[in-house]
Amino acid sequence: MRLPVFVPIIATMALAVGACGGGGAVSADTPREVRPITPVEGCGPTAWSDPSNLAPDREPARCKPGAPAPKPLAKKTKITVSSSTGSAEFVATLRLGIAKGEFAKENLDVDFKQLGVADSIPLLAKGDLDAMWSAPEAAFFNGLQQKFELRWVLGNYSSNPESKSGLWARAPKGTAPGSIQLGNAQVGTLIGKGSVITYPMSQVLGRHGTDLKKVRFTSLTGPADTVTALENGGVDAAWVVDPVWKQVEGNPGVHFLGGQPLGEPLGGMIYGPGMLRTNPDAGVAFVRALVRIVNTYFDGDYKKNTAFVGEVASSLGLKPESLTAVPAPVWDWEIRKGTTDRLQRAFVDGGALGKAVPESEAVDRTFYAEAVGHKP
Amino acid sequence: MTEQRALPKGQGEERIIVREPGPAERSPASAAARRRTLELGLAITVPVVLIGLWQTASDQGWIDARLYPSPTTIVANGWDLALDGKLWPDVWATTRRVVLGFLLGTGIGVLLGLVMGTSRTVRAALEPLLDALYVVPKLALLPIFLNMFGLGEGPQLALVAATVFFFVWISTMSAFLAVPEGYREAGTVFGAGRWQMFRHVLLPGALPQILVGTRIAAGVSVLVIVASEFVAATEGLGYLIFNSRALFQNDVMYVGIVCVAVLGVIFSEIIRFLGRRLTPWAPDDRDRVRT
Numbered sequence: 001m002r003l004p005v006f007v008p009i010i011a012t013m014a015l016a017v018g019a020c021g022g023g024g025a026v027s028a029d030t031p032r033e034v035r036p037i038t039p040v041e042g043c044g045p046t047a048w049s050d051p052s053n054l055a056p057d058r059e060p061a062r063c064k065p066g067a068p069a070p071k072p073l074a075k076k077t078k079i080t081v082s083s084s085t086g087s088a089e090f091v092a093t094l095r096l097g098i099a100k101g102e103f104a105k106e107n108l109d110v111d112f113k114q115l116g117v118a119d120s121i122p123l124l125a126k127g128d129l130d131a132m133w134s135a136p137e138a139a140f141f142n143g144l145q146q147k148f149e150l151r152w153v154l155g156n157y158s159s160n161p162e163s164k165s166g167l168w169a170r171a172p173k174g175t176a177p178g179s180i181q182l183g184n185a186q187v188g189t190l191i192g193k194g195s196v197i198t199y200p201m202s203q204v205l206g207r208h209g210t211d212l213k214k215v216r217f218t219s220l221t222g223p224a225d226t227v228t229a230l231e232n233g234g235v236d237a238a239w240v241v242d243p244v245w246k247q248v249e250g251n252p253g254v255h256f257l258g259g260q261p262l263g264e265p266l267g268g269m270i271y272g273p274g275m276l277r278t279n280p281d282a283g284v285a286f287v288r289a290l291v292r293i294v295n296t297y298f299d300g301d302y303k304k305n306t307a308f309v310g311e312v313a314s315s316l317g318l319k320p321e322s323l324t325a326v327p328a329p330v331w332d333w334e335i336r337k338g339t340t341d342r343l344q345r346a347f348v349d350g351g352a353l354g355k356a357v358p359e360s361e362a363v364d365r366t367f368y369a370e371a372v373g374h375k376p
Numbered sequence: 377m378t379e380q381r382a383l384p385k386g387q388g389e390e391r392i393i394v395r396e397p398g399p400a401e402r403s404p405a406s407a408a409a410r411r412r413t414l415e416l417g418l419a420i421t422v423p424v425v426l427i428g429l430w431q432t433a434s435d436q437g438w439i440d441a442r443l444y445p446s447p448t449t450i451v452a453n454g455w456d457l458a459l460d461g462k463l464w465p466d467v468w469a470t471t472r473r474v475v476l477g478f479l480l481g482t483g484i485g486v487l488l489g490l491v492m493g494t495s496r497t498v499r500a501a502l503e504p505l506l507d508a509l510y511v512v513p514k515l516a517l518l519p520i521f522l523n524m525f526g527l528g529e530g531p532q533l534a535l536v537a538a539t540v541f542f543f544v545w546i547s548t549m550s551a552f553l554a555v556p557e558g559y560r561e562a563g564t565v566f567g568a569g570r571w572q573m574f575r576h577v578l579l580p581g582a583l584p585q586i587l588v589g590t591r592i593a594a595g596v597s598v599l600v601i602v603a604s605e606f607v608a609a610t611e612g613l614g615y616l617i618f619n620s621r622a623l624f625q626n627d628v629m630y631v632g633i634v635c636v637a638v639l640g641v642i643f644s645e646i647i648r649f650l651g652r653r654l655t656p657w658a659p660d661d662r663d664r665v666r667t
Contacts, residue, residue, distance in 0.1 A: 118622040122443060139624035146442045146624075194623045218527050219608055221519065234527055352623050 032277055035284075035366065040373030042067025042295075047372035051337035051365070056262035060158075060332040061372070065296045068288050068371055070105035077108055077282045079130040079275070082115040082123070087316045089242065089323060090156055090267065093331065094133050095315040097293045106285040124272035125150060131275055131286065135267030136362065138194030138352035141344055144361055145354065149273040151364040152340070154287050155265030157329035164245045165326070166259025167204045168230060169237035173252035180255060181209040188220045188235035192352075196266040197239055199346040204258035212350040230254055243326045264339055265332045276364070288371040291333050298331040335363050445627045454631040467635060469612040470601055473529065474643060477536025478597045482590055485541040489548025493582070494574075499549070506545065514539040515603050522608060532604055532612075539600045540593040547589020551582035584658035587651035594647040598640040613639065 040047075043063035083091050094112065097103055103110045113129070121139045123129040125148035136152045143150050159165065167187075171180050182205060191197050193212075202212050218235055220226050223244040229235040230248055237257070240248060248254045260266060269290070275283035303309055303324050313320040340362040347353035369376065400407035427447050433439045434446035441449070457463040492499040517538060521531035555578050563577040605614025613636050620628035652658075 118624070121624045122626075126440075126443070139622060142624040148442065192619060192622050194619075217610055219610055221522065221608055229527070 030277075033280070035280060035370060037366075037370050037375050038373055040068045040371070042069065043372040043374075048369070048374040049334060051335065054263065054336060054338070056161075058263045060330055061334050062299060063291065063295045063372060065299070066292065067295055068292055068373070070102075070292070071285065071288065072105065072107040073281055073285055075107070077279065077285075078111060079108055079282055079286060080111045080113060080128075081131045081133055081286075082113045082120040082129050083133040084114070084116045084120075086112065086114045087318055089312075089316070089326075089329065091133060092312050092316060093156075093290055093293045093298060096297060096312055097289055099311075099315045100293075100297075102289045102293050103286070106289050108282065108285055108289065110286075121150075124270065127273050127278070129272060129274075130282075131272065132270040133268070134270065135196040136270065136340060136343060137196055138198075138347045140270060141340075141347060141353050141357060141362065144357045149276055151271050151276055152268060152335060152362055153271045153275075153283070153364050153367045154269035154290060155333050155335045156268040157331045158263050158265050159260040160327035160329055161262055162327040163242065163259060163329070164249060164256045165240065165242045166245075167201060167237055167257045168240050168245065168248055168254050169208070169257055170230060170233065170235075170253055171255050175255065177255040177257055180257065182215060182237060183210055184214050184216060185210065185236035186218055186234075187215045188218045188226055188229045188238035190220050190223065190226065190239070190241070192219075193217070193350040194347065194352040196343055197260075198350050198352070199266065199343045200258070200260045201239060202346040202349060203261065208257055212346065243322055246325050263330075263332075264336050265334070266339065266343070268333070268335070271364070271367070280367075284367055284370050287333075287367040291368060291371050294331045294333060298328075301328050303328045333368050335365060443626060445630055449627060450630045450634060453627045454634065457628070457631060463616075463631070463635070466611055466613050466616045466632070467639070469609075470598075470605065470614065470636075471639065473532045473536055473601050473612065474597050474639070477533045477601065478540050478594060478643075480533065481537035481540025481593065481597070482544050484537070485544025485589075485593075486548050486586065488541075489545045489586070490552060492545075493549040493552025494578070506542075510542045510546070514542075514600055515607075518604055518607060527608075532601060532609065535604050536597045536601050540590075540597050543593035543596060544586070544589050547592075548582070548586045551585035551589075552578060554585065555581035580655075580657065584651075584655045587647075587655060587658075591644060591647045591651060594644050595640055598636065598643060602636050 040063070046059075047061050047063045049058060049061050081094065083094065085091060086095065094110075098110055098112060115123070115129075117132070117134050117137050117139055120129055120132045120134065121143050124132050125143050133156075135156075140150060140152070169177075169180050169182060169185070171177075187201075189197075189201075198212065205211055205215060215237075218229075220229060220235075220238070223241060226238045226240050226244060227247045230238050230240070231251065231254065245256070249256075269287070271283055275286070297308065302312075306320070309320045309323050313323055316323075338359070340359045341356065344353055344356035348356060430444075431446050431448060434441045434444065434449075445453070454463065488502070492502060514535060518531060518535055521534040521538075525531045525534060559577050559581055560573070563573045568576060601612070602614035602617070605612035606618040609615045613632050617629050617632035617636070620626070620632060
């Protein structure tokens with residue numbers, strides 16, 4: 001007897017559905033094992049600061065150069081880490097660490113993938129990626145709402161007080177920046193409303209008589225568009241990133257209104273279930289290596305060291321001038337108390353998030369606490 | 377039914393071919409009804425079974441429902457978004473861009489196709505240039521349109537119009553060129569002037585093929601606007617899909633995908649319906665496939 005024509009079609013589709021559905025994501029409901037923390041040589045009291053200290057001039061936590069010392073894993077472990085770019089300064093610790101073999105000292109084989117946050121989060125949630133070097137964007141919190149096992153485990157940097165990466169607005173020459181009112185201004189942005197920049201942007205807008213709901217956002221397609229749109233009046237204001245703000249600095253009709261809050265990292269490392277649950281030893285080793293890289297290479301104004309800037313530029317595939325054009329960020333592996341609450345408030349206001357999760361479900365400081373030997 | 381019967385051994389190489397009428401010939405009406413029932417059954421059963429399978433896979437945990445929401449979840453989310461009024465601005469934005477861009481592109485495409493299909497000189501002047509532009513991926517023109525028309529609706533409309541234009545231009549030009557010489561000769565014999573030749577011979581002969589081009593362009597216009605809204609828009613179904621993907625809101629993303637599919641089907645069917653009304657003498661393409 002001949003089978004109807006649709007039977008093989010349906011059978012094929014069924015197989016396809018089964019194939020793509022395999023390996024569901026891990027739920028965050030099951031408690032994880034508590035790991036012992038022991039003191040670490042070279043990392044004393046300065047290796048930890050109270051998370052509730054939000055002072056803009058807070059000294060970032062530091063160990064001695066070369067500390068914490070590597071503790072190689074018993075067997076070589078490959079981990080896959082993604083970042084939205086391979087050439088921005090915020091990935092310098094990761095790229096330089098790979099180039100200098102800092103991860104290899106922990107017996108880690110780091111496979112770096114360039115992947116946007118939107119692509120990374122589902123892979124991280126499923127366990128196909130181990131870590132994401134980016135930021136706790138709205139996608140991360142939406143993933144937590146859906147009970148995916150994700151945690152923000154490490155900070156990256158806070159803004160240098162001299163940096164002017166932030167919101168720039170058009171106003172007649174001679175206008176005092178503090179007096180600029182943005183109202184329902186047209187704001188150009190390279191990032192979506194789910195980016196962490198939403199939080200500092202909401203702060204700056206608040207200081208200039210408006211908020212995320214009142215302004216009209218316009219998507220721009222590249223950093224060059226930001227400058228063009230600002231200068232030719234295509235937008236009233238725009239968030240200008242490093243080092244692009246150097247191009248508008250000095251234009252008398254464009255004014256800097258504010259940027260990322262000082263002393264508060266808004267990005268860093270997000271772990272998925274692979275590091276959080278399956279192999280936390282690798283998770284600690286990876287964090288330890290990154291903390292060591294900061295202490296050894298990225299403390300203070302490292303951009304004064306021409307040879308080192310050359311090394312960093314080479315690892316990022318950039319020209320050294322593009323790094324020295326802007327002040328060095330303050331590398332800071334700690335996560336401030338309440339940052340996730342403030343981020344989520346901005347996301348909810350901007351319509352990128354339905355409701356907030358408590359910080360305890362979003363942040364895990366135990367990885368860097370163990371790496372520097374800090375007992376809570 | 378055709379059957380070949382070989383003669384018993386020893387009776388030479390002679391063969392008898394027997395042709396008996398099949399069911400379709402014995403009872404054409406009931407055969408057609410059976411065929412229609414089968415086609416309707418397939419059209420309904422295949423999607424229903426697939427959706428049922430998807431629902432079961434989701435309910436049973438064969439697939440992660442957080443990453444691949446079930447059909448009922450998508451419908452419920454779509455319903456909620458529609459009731460909240462959050463879905464309609466995006467649906468309207470995309471529909472407006474598709475319709476306006478389509479009309480613009482079709483108008484220019486028909487006009488130029490007609491001129492090039494009837495004038496050898498114009499064809500010689502423009503065809504190489506348009507052929508070269510035809511192969512450029514239209515989405516690659518978006519940055520140019522952004523420069524030309526700024527940040528408003530202009531680039532989106534221009535992109536849809538440019539995409540539609542090429543499909544319609546080619547089908548119109550080739551439709552006029554393909555009108556059989558016999559038709560033209562018949563028109564001449566009956567003493568048709570230039571306008572009469574166009575109105576009563578060329579246009580009726582070319583219109584069915586032009587409308588095939590417009591129907592293909594209708595589908596492609598939805599495709600291209602969604603891709604364009606991914607890149608440079610702050611509203612529209614493409615933006616909804618892209619934005620909800622960026623925010624890891626899978627449930628909303630699937631609502632957007634379903635809406636795009638529905639919009640594409642509705643728009644194509646409207647163009648098909650209008651085409652049938654405009655060319656009642658042309659065979660329905662579904663019937664043509666059937667025969």
